[in-house]
Amino acid sequence: MVRHSSRIELSLPALKNNIRFIRKRIGDHPELCCVVKANAYGHGTEAYIPMLEKAGVNYFAVASSFEAEAVHKVASSESKILIMGILYTQDLEWAIGNGIEFYAFHYDMVANALKVAQKLNRKAKIHLEVETGCNRTGLSENEFIKSLDLMKQQPDYLSFYGLCTHFAGIESLSNHFRTNRQYLVFKDFIKLCEKKGVKPKLKHIACSAAAIAFPDTAMDMVRVGIAQYGFWPSPDIYNMYIMEREKRREQPLKRVITWKTDIMDIKEVRKDEFIGYGTAYQAYQDMRVAVLPLGYSNGYARSLSNKGFVLIQGKKAPIVGLINMNLFMVDITHIPEAQINDEVVLIGKQKNNTISVSSFSNFSNQLNNELISRLPAAIPRIMVS
Numbered sequence: 001m002v003r004h005s006s007r008i009e010l011s012l013p014a015l016k017n018n019i020r021f022i023r024k025r026i027g028d029h030p031e032l033c034c035v036v037k038a039n040a041y042g043h044g045t046e047a048y049i050p051m052l053e054k055a056g057v058n059y060f061a062v063a064s065s066f067e068a069e070a071v072h073k074v075a076s077s078e079s080k081i082l083i084m085g086i087l088y089t090q091d092l093e094w095a096i097g098n099g100i101e102f103y104a105f106h107y108d109m110v111a112n113a114l115k116v117a118q119k120l121n122r123k124a125k126i127h128l129e130v131e132t133g134c135n136r137t138g139l140s141e142n143e144f145i146k147s148l149d150l151m152k153q154q155p156d157y158l159s160f161y162g163l164c165t166h167f168a169g170i171e172s173l174s175n176h177f178r179t180n181r182q183y184l185v186f187k188d189f190i191k192l193c194e195k196k197g198v199k200p201k202l203k204h205i206a207c208s209a210a211a212i213a214f215p216d217t218a219m220d221m222v223r224v225g226i227a228q229y230g231f232w233p234s235p236d237i238y239n240m241y242i243m244e245r246e247k248r249r250e251q252p253l254k255r256v257i258t259w260k261t262d263i264m265d266i267k268e269v270r271k272d273e274f275i276g277y278g279t280a281y282q283a284y285q286d287m288r289v290a291v292l293p294l295g296y297s298n299g300y301a302r303s304l305s306n307k308g309f310v311l312i313q314g315k316k317a318p319i320v321g322l323i324n325m326n327l328f329m330v331d332i333t334h335i336p337e338a339q340i341n342d343e344v345v346l347i348g349k350q351k352n353n354t355i356s357v358s359s360f361s362n363f364s365n366q367l368n369n370e371l372i373s374r375l376p377a378a379i380p381r382i383m384v385s
């Protein structure tokens, strides 16, 4: 097999550690459903799902029927899959036929599911997603009552697996006036179910931030995304955790991913010359520069131009000039021992230095999610244990 220009290593011990930490936060009762949308946040569904199963997780949530199919191909037959987003009517037969659970966020989805379930003589496993204030997807109270009545009439074909909603940014403390209200509205929906005499198998609302910082919200299940991969949902959540621990210095979450490439070429550049396209970087002295064989088309964000670092021989090498489509350059003037083909760490640890994803931007934790979830599917993923 020909070689790709970069590679991703996934640490099984780190993943097991993160799952243990999350389990400790939420206690024994709630189901732990791991969110593996967007190719497992860029970690790679094919390699990552078996690792989660090794870590004792067998419940996976995705954003579409397309992603569900990818997970279904590699998951063991006992594992459960939940679609939290787009499920086209044409794919209902596949989903119900394969016992895939799914969100319904308008009445027609429930009505269509009934038709397909009757045709297949199977039960549709439905999670009713309710609107509590995110104003994204979710059933209004009227649509919810209509859907619930249909589910009540058709217990042989429609199974009430879940009652759920999603916090509109519980990562940020400044948004809590809003998420607190969502929690109360959700509890009203629970009361409505009780009044109607129907009981969902699982009530769930918590994402990573809620599961870590507000374990009360765990209810019957948590849907944990970013934390399982070893990233804090936000500085607010990290600070809350640290405060609760009374400043004990510990790092309970461990990064699962390491991203590596190698030096493709080395250049001597004279003082005052420009490096790469345009005039983005001018050599302030005679410099030695390493060329790396990947760029923004390979998932290395163009916004990192002239910012950030990679690791070579355990030392930080700063990016010089623009990130190109398939190449970028780093300064190795201070690393004379560096040679062509040397290992380069883009994310992760090398000797005593670490490049964390968040170090790419101290201003936006969004970049964490965006950068890792965009890592191209073509990069090979290897489990390390």
Ligand SMILES: *Cc1c(COP(=O)(O)O)cnc(C)c1O
Pocket (backbone or CB within 6 Å): 035, 037, 084, 166, 206, 207, 208, 209, 223, 224, 225, 226, 227, 233
């Ligand atoms: C992405 C997602 C999650 C997971 O969020 P994290 O903050 O990554 O834990 C949970 N629920 C829904 C509906 C989502 O879309």
